[in-house]
Amino acid sequence: MVKDPEGVKLCLVVDDSRVVRKVARRILEDLGFGVAEAADGAEGLAWARTAMPDVVLLDWHMPVMNGMEFLRRLRAEPGGQAPKVVFCSVESDLDRIREALDEGANEYIMKPFDGDIVASKLMLAGCL
Amino acid sequence: MTPQDRALVAELSAERAGLKVDPEKVYLLENRLGPVARREGFASVHDFVCAVRDRDEERLIWAAVEAMSPGETAFFRDPQVFGKIVAEVLPELARRREGGTVRIWCAACGTGQEVYSLAMALEETPPAGVAVEMFASDLSERRLEKAQAGVYSQFEVQRGLSAHRLVRHFEGLEDGFVLSPRLRQMVRWRRVNLMEDLSRLGRFDLILCRNPMGQLTDEARPRLLANLQGALAPGGWLVLGPGDQAPGLNPASDHPAFFSAAVARAAA
Numbered sequence: 001m002v003k004d005p006e007g008v009k010l011c012l013v014v015d016d017s018r019v020v021r022k023v024a025r026r027i028l029e030d031l032g033f034g035v036a037e038a039a040d041g042a043e044g045l046a047w048a049r050t051a052m053p054d055v056v057l058l059d060w061h062m063p064v065m066n067g068m069e070f071l072r073r074l075r076a077e078p079g080g081q082a083p084k085v086v087f088c089s090v091e092s093d094l095d096r097i098r099e100a101l102d103e104g105a106n107e108y109i110m111k112p113f114d115g116d117i118v119a120s121k122l123m124l125a126g127c128l
Numbered sequence: 129m130t131p132q133d134r135a136l137v138a139e140l141s142a143e144r145a146g147l148k149v150d151p152e153k154v155y156l157l158e159n160r161l162g163p164v165a166r167r168e169g170f171a172s173v174h175d176f177v178c179a180v181r182d183r184d185e186e187r188l189i190w191a192a193v194e195a196m197s198p199g200e201t202a203f204f205r206d207p208q209v210f211g212k213i214v215a216e217v218l219p220e221l222a223r224r225r226e227g228g229t230v231r232i233w234c235a236a237c238g239t240g241q242e243v244y245s246l247a248m249a250l251e252e253t254p255p256a257g258v259a260v261e262m263f264a265s266d267l268s269e270r271r272l273e274k275a276q277a278g279v280y281s282q283f284e285v286q287r288g289l290s291a292h293r294l295v296r297h298f299e300g301l302e303d304g305f306v307l308s309p310r311l312r313q314m315v316r317w318r319r320v321n322l323m324e325d326l327s328r329l330g331r332f333d334l335i336l337c338r339n340p341m342g343q344l345t346d347e348a349r350p351r352l353l354a355n356l357q358g359a360l361a362p363g364g365w366l367v368l369g370p371g372d373q374a375p376g377l378n379p380a381s382d383h384p385a386f387f388s389a390a391v392a393r394a395a396a
Contacts, residue, residue: 092282094305098295108291110282117286124290 010034014044015059027115041065052079055127060089075104084125133177141196146323146348149196160195194268198343201238203289204245212383214249217365221333222255229259235337237264240275247311248297265320272317278307322352331361341372363391
């Protein structure tokens, strides 16, 4: 993933569902983002080490490395405090959402989502 | 729906609530009246409108009119509006009313997201030295009931509301989220038809009326503006929807939705 010279913001979508990644990509591209995809936290972290994204749309439950572990490791990376991280999960329990925010997530989307919700949350996170 | 059905609904909407309803918009009419017809036990929208026509019952007439009134709203819709209210308007009103009460009215509050957004902002940044009275009204009893309950779906709490505010101000339910009783108790509710005499409501320091202006007939629009201006305390602020104007009030230089009443009028 190479940062766009024209200043297009890059969003890394980390989700083990190909369908979710595809839907998210379409929404994000419509909003003007460049998009990269990873199928789990470990793959996502490898992406981030190559080129730190501006935004991460992050699933919680994934094989290999889940979203919380990814977030902790991302924040410990050089430059890893910079990306806005928006969790995007089926978890809708407020205690779990609080846990994600306490861990350093900037925003939280409860699945299922649509374009309006993604736009609203990215705006609240200061990404739009 | 027959053309006669659509014409009747448009006529009643204009007559009772000043609402501009285009009888040619078949889909819109069917879409809004369908749930009402089902709720009232009719097999079709046509049957429902026939009953509205034949029975001449106020309850049925209002069910049709309320369905045609706009209720679109979201938490913190247009964040700049809330930013200006909290950072500038409320501190100014608090200085003027020091030791007293600032009265706020959300007219046409829909299902309550706007007034609760204000309640959240007030709880997070309370204006110093004044009590705040919040009042919200809508034409639709059903929307007011939902607003008072403070229960919102997963979809609704994700439009405009930050996750930080969600966990701070809401509790989870099996199917949705409920606003904390503390915030719900900050607001008093009443059904109000903005076309009627509003003098019984008293005067307000801040009035938000952000939905209906473009949805009104040409005759109803000036009446609404006159009613709202009449309900505005001297030096008070009126916040309208995008593109709406309030001749007779002073537009704010930094935001097109804000209009202030002359302070000097208080002494007159």
